[in-house]
Amino acid sequence: MKEALATLMRVLCLPAEQTKFETKYLRKVNRLATLFFALHVPAFVAVAYFNDTGPGTALLLTLAVLVGPLVATASFRNPRHVSLVHGFTSMLMGGLLVHFGQGPVQIEMHFYFFALLAMLSIFANPMVVIVAAGTVTVHHLALWYYLPKSVFNYDAPLWVVLVHAAFVVLESVATVYISRSFFDNVIGLERIVQARTAALDAKNQQMRLVMDNVDQGLLTVDRNGVIATERSATVDQWLGDCSDGAAFGACLSRIDPRYGDAFDAAFEQLQDGFLPLEVALEQFPSKAIIDGRQCGLAYTPIFTGEEVSQLLIVVTDRTAVVARQQLEQEQREMMSLIERSSQDRVGLAEFLREAEVLVRTVTDGTCTDFDLLKRTVHTLKGNSMLFELGSVAAICERVEDGMAESGRSPDASLVTELAERWQRLLDSVVVVLDSGTRDSILVRPEQYRALLERALAGPAGSELTPLLLELRLEQTRDRLERVGDQASRIAARLGKGELVVEVEGSELQLDPSRWAPFWQDFIHIVRNAVDHGIESEDERLGRGKPAAGTLWLSTRQEDDQFVVRVRDDGRGIDWSRVRLKAEERGLAVETRADLEAALFFEGFTTSEQVTAYSGRGVGLSAVRAATEARSGEISVSSQLGQGTTFEFRFPVSQMAPSPQELLVA
Amino acid sequence: MILVVDDSTTIRHQVRTCLQAAGYTVIEAENGAIGLQKAKDHPIDMAIVDINMPVMDGLEMLASLRSVPGKQGIPVFVLTTESSKDLVTRGKRYGATAWIVKPFKPDVLVKGVKHVLARAA
Numbered sequence: 001m002k003e004a005l006a007t008l009m010r011v012l013c014l015p016a017e018q019t020k021f022e023t024k025y026l027r028k029v030n031r032l033a034t035l036f037f038a039l040h041v042p043a044f045v046a047v048a049y050f051n052d053t054g055p056g057t058a059l060l061l062t063l064a065v066l067v068g069p070l071v072a073t074a075s076f077r078n079p080r081h082v083s084l085v086h087g088f089t090s091m092l093m094g095g096l097l098v099h100f101g102q103g104p105v106q107i108e109m110h111f112y113f114f115a116l117l118a119m120l121s122i123f124a125n126p127m128v129v130i131v132a133a134g135t136v137t138v139h140h141l142a143l144w145y146y147l148p149k150s151v152f153n154y155d156a157p158l159w160v161v162l163v164h165a166a167f168v169v170l171e172s173v174a175t176v177y178i179s180r181s182f183f184d185n186v187i188g189l190e191r192i193v194q195a196r197t198a199a200l201d202a203k204n205q206q207m208r209l210v211m212d213n214v215d216q217g218l219l220t221v222d223r224n225g226v227i228a229t230e231r232s233a234t235v236d237q238w239l240g241d242c243s244d245g246a247a248f249g250a251c252l253s254r255i256d257p258r259y260g261d262a263f264d265a266a267f268e269q270l271q272d273g274f275l276p277l278e279v280a281l282e283q284f285p286s287k288a289i290i291d292g293r294q295c296g297l298a299y300t301p302i303f304t305g306e307e308v309s310q311l312l313i314v315v316t317d318r319t320a321v322v323a324r325q326q327l328e329q330e331q332r333e334m335m336s337l338i339e340r341s342s343q344d345r346v347g348l349a350e351f352l353r354e355a356e357v358l359v360r361t362v363t364d365g366t367c368t369d370f371d372l373l374k375r376t377v378h379t380l381k382g383n384s385m386l387f388e389l390g391s392v393a394a395i396c397e398r399v400e401d402g403m404a405e406s407g408r409s410p411d412a413s414l415v416t417e418l419a420e421r422w423q424r425l426l427d428s429v430v431v432v433l434d435s436g437t438r439d440s441i442l443v444r445p446e447q448y449r450a451l452l453e454r455a456l457a458g459p460a461g462s463e464l465t466p467l468l469l470e471l472r473l474e475q476t477r478d479r480l481e482r483v484g485d486q487a488s489r490i491a492a493r494l495g496k497g498e499l500v501v502e503v504e505g506s507e508l509q510l511d512p513s514r515w516a517p518f519w520q521d522f523i524h525i526v527r528n529a530v531d532h533g534i535e536s537e538d539e540r541l542g543r544g545k546p547a548a549g550t551l552w553l554s555t556r557q558e559d560d561q562f563v564v565r566v567r568d569d570g571r572g573i574d575w576s577r578v579r580l581k582a583e584e585r586g587l588a589v590e591t592r593a594d595l596e597a598a599l600f601f602e603g604f605t606t607s608e609q610v611t612a613y614s615g616r617g618v619g620l621s622a623v624r625a626a627t628e629a630r631s632g633e634i635s636v637s638s639q640l641g642q643g644t645t646f647e648f649r650f651p652v653s654q655m656a657p658s659p660q661e662l663l664v665a
Numbered sequence: 666m667i668l669v670v671d672d673s674t675t676i677r678h679q680v681r682t683c684l685q686a687a688g689y690t691v692i693e694a695e696n697g698a699i700g701l702q703k704a705k706d707h708p709i710d711m712a713i714v715d716i717n718m719p720v721m722d723g724l725e726m727l728a729s730l731r732s733v734p735g736k737q738g739i740p741v742f743v744l745t746t747e748s749s750k751d752l753v754t755r756g757k758r759y760g761a762t763a764w765i766v767k768p769f770k771p772d773v774l775v776k777g778v779k780h781v782l783a784r785a786a
Contacts, residue, residue: 265753265764274784275763279777283766404673405717405746605674 217315477505524619697721
């Protein structure tokens with residue numbers, strides 16, 4: 001009951017707040033109502049005149065009732081209150097009409113009440129209807145009682161009055177409902193719109209908050225490549241002001257013309273529609289360095305129907321991720337170097353020393369010989385891979401590709417990258433290796449013992465000298481074993497399976513500093529043998545060879561010659577193919593010696609495929625250069641299907657300097 | 666049959682490997698001049714051509730190819746490390762169908778080739 005009453009009150013009473021629209025509307029309707037009632041004055045005088053009910057009284061009384069709305073309009077600030085007075089006035093006017101309409105149609109004059117009650121819904125206020133209904137009820141009952149002639153032209157009993165009242169109640173209920181619904185849906189529309197706008201604003205506000213604070217560049221571009229207004233604040237921070245219909249390509253160009261160019265080109269190709277969408281999207285620039293940030297660019301098409309109408313572009317700062325990945329890789333590489341240093345300290349130190357020279361050749365900018373640069377980068381790449389320095393090898397690879405593509409010296413930014421990476425590597429490796437020992441001579445216990453024994457036996461310069469000399473020298477067997485290890489690693493990485501390495505060493509000794517560059521290039525031969533010479537396991541078995549390939553490495557002294565030999569039992573050299581390729585290159589092909597020479601020619605390769613290890617035709621020419629620098633000669637013998645032997649012959653005098661030479665050095 | 670013209674063996678090898686894996690026959694040339702000759706000699710369905718090459722560059726080859734009777738309509742992909750609006754405009758003038766930025770993903774290249782060959786057929 002209480003709830004029903006509350007609901008009723010909620011329907012009858014309007015919310016206190018008035019919108020501007022409602023105020024304006026009510027003022028207008030109130031004015032019209034006052035005018036409407038003012039017109040009652042002449043009408044009622046006429047009714048009184050024709051029914052002979054006193055036009056003078058009619059004039060006075062109608063004017064008196066009209067005072068109500070006029071005073072209300074002048075004094076009430078709230079137009080709703082004026083409306084209430086109009087509700088009251090309307091029913092008084094009805095009373096006057098029935099009174100002055102006494103005559104044959106007096107009963108019909110009662111229609112006025114019902115017509116007016118309905119018309120009051122124009123105020124969109126149920127209370128106006130209630131006031132009117134109340135007024136007419138009280139008024140009707142009172143007059144019926146005190147002045148029945150004013151109401152009925154016959155002796156109407158009370159139940160007739162109650163019938164009138166029943167109609168009023170019925171109409172009032174309907175009118176109240178209409179008024180309220182009129183208010184809620186039409187007059188209060190502004191309120192609804194306001195509420196929705198506010199909700200939308202709040203949503204926009206949240207969206208804006210996201211867009212202002214997200215640390216990614218989020219934007220969309222239309223068919224013309226123009227950036228939409230709604231974009232994250234980051235876009236303008238990174239790309240500069242992008243307002244006023246700026247095109248994304250133009251904004252990118254401000255950072256680097258190449259980025260803008262690449263974007264515009266890809267955008268045009270996307271719109272041409274020759275390529276499938278995902279292929280066309282792949283052609284967009286995916287990386288850009290913006291203010292030193294390493295940014296990733298991702299593109300998502302937005303469709304309208306079947307067509308791409310917009311492109312969502314997300315620019316992400318990946319600097320931290322890239323840096324972390326780089327750091328992780330560098331740490332992994334460091335770990336492997338540490339491991340290597342515990343197994344083969346000398347080998348590692350030597351690699352670092354050699355590599356440093358190579359890095360310097362590439363990075364110090366003094367080398368203008370394109371082929372030498374290419375060779376150097378290639379060697380550095382190969383050596384780095386042997387020591388599992390993937391990051392260095394990767395940079396070398398990019399330098400190589402760039403040089404091959406452009407035919408010019410490496411890109412400055414890549415060179416810087418290489419120099420920086422190498423420096424970081426050295427900085428950390430020096431800590432591990434303790435730089436002090438890098439240029440020192442290691443003395444094995446048995447050497448120390450021999451020296452001590454001779455020294456104790458008395459001063460014998462001629463006996464001590466060779467021992468002291470030996471400290472500086474390297475056993476060729478040690479070297480060959482190291483080369484053999486590298487060969488095994490290459491074989492493993494190339495998926496060649498097991499490789500048998502036979503080292504036929506001797507007690508020969510070489511000066512490591514004099515021979516280091518040779519061994520470095522010598523690796524090319526070994527690499528070629530493993531990569532191109534040794535067949536796959538299946539192929540070998542098919543040819544009736546043992547599954548594992550064998551590599552023989554040997555050094556020996558023959559009279560006054562120092563001989564280094566590499567032999568493999570692989571597929572051998574296809575001399576006809578060498579002839580074909582040499583002819584293509586315009587090289588001499590008359591004799592076998594010509595063909596052998598062609599093998600070592602700069603950039604010569606018979607390989608159709610380049611692997612990370614070999615195939616670019618750079619290696620053999622480097623070996624030739626290193627051999628000739630030590631007054632050596634190379635000979636090749638190879639039988640198709642049987643294997644290949646490379647033999648290097650040097651004068652014995654090249655092996656090590658004399659003690660006198662050492663002192664001078 | 667697809668003709669791949671690039672002076673880099675690495676790139677040729679890459680393109681060949683992924684196209685052969687997709688079932689295409691591939692022939693190769695290491696510069697524009699050889700490429701043009703091979704295009705004339707073989708019934709190729711499409712060409713993939715590098716821009717920077719010795720002897721004859723990709724655009725030059727493309728221009729010559731377009732004047733060879735029967736070869737005008739062959740789709741040609743231009744391979745390039747650095748794409749630029751200027752390059753694309755010139756490429757289009759010479760009749761390039763599309764260009765692909767190096768390094769490319771093998772599956773993306775194959776998709777592009779399939780699509781273009783299907784359209785040409």
